[in-house]
Structure formats: structure tokens, C-alpha cells
Amino acid sequence: MKDGYTERYMSANIGKYISACSVVEIKYSMSGKTNRYKYELKIDDAAKIESKMFKKLSLDLVFLSPQLNQVEKKGDFMLKRIFEAFIDNYINKEQFEMHLLPASFEQNILASSNASFRVRLICDYIAGMTDGFAIRTYKRLFDPDFGSLADLV
Numbered sequence: 001m002k003d004g005y006t007e008r009y010m011s012a013n014i015g016k017y018i019s020a021c022s023v024v025e026i027k028y029s030m031s032g033k034t035n036r037y038k039y040e041l042k043i044d045d046a047a048k049i050e051s052k053m054f055k056k057l058s059l060d061l062v063f064l065s066p067q068l069n070q071v072e073k074k075g076d077f078m079l080k081r082i083f084e085a086f087i088d089n090y091i092n093k094e095q096f097e098m099h100l101l102p103a104s105f106e107q108n109i110l111a112s113s114n115a116s117f118r119v120r121l122i123c124d125y126i127a128g129m130t131d132g133f134a135i136r137t138y139k140r141l142f143d144p145d146f147g148s149l150a151d152l153v
Helices: 006-019 045-063 066-090 103-111 115-127 131-142
Strands: 021-025 039-043
Touching: 006 021, 006 045, 039 045, 066 115, 066 131, 103 115
Parallel strands: none
Antiparallel strands: 021 039
């Protein structure tokens, strides 16, 4: 890992795992009616064992690490605050106070009398955010030191 070969090694393994798979025809009561039940994926046993080992290793070292969980908690906190700000501006008031969303989203929100649909539009907007865009949005909404004209681009 220190030499920087991990990514190259894992990329080669992905190709190996793909090659270890094949599609085999099976006999099943539904296989004559649809291809969905006519075939199954056969995976080489050695590839399965190695893949499970890498899954456990990545879970133990990366995905269950306190550092990643801390970043995930921070992300959850930021998205919740962004959602609450949008809900407060667009749903909880008779008329929204500020333009926090792009005009097309605002128009769709205004056009709907269904509160659940309006909330869904806000959820869809947030779901479409990249990590970087969500961080910038959070900072523009809540960080007093962020928000000059240079930060808008």
C-alpha cells in the first residue's frame, strides 16, 4: 500500500473476477417462459473466496473505521441542515422568503399544491448534489466566513 500499487492491484483483480464469471443455462419451471429464470451466474469458487476476504478486509480497515464514520456523520449533519433550511423556506411558510433553489425547482414547488410532492422535489434536488456542491451549499447557508462573490462560482 505504501508503494502506491494498491489501486493497480485491485483494478487487475476486478478484471480477474469478471473473467471468473460465466452464465450457465439452468432447468427451472419458469425457464421456458422467460430468460430471467433460464440462466444463472456461475462464479469460480477461488474468486468467491478471495473476493470475500477483500470485502472483510475493506470493511474492517476502511468502511467501519472511526475516521470514515466521523466523515459520514458530518455529511449526514450537513444534509439534514440543508434539508431543514429548504423545508423552512419553501414548505413551512405561506410564501418563501428567499430564493435558495434554482428557478426551475422553485417554479415546480410553487406549481404544486401537494406538500408531499413539494418535499419530494426538495429531496430530489439534494439527492442530485455532488459532495463538493453540498459542502459549498452548506457553507453558503451556515458558515459566516463563506459567501463572498468569489465563492458563488
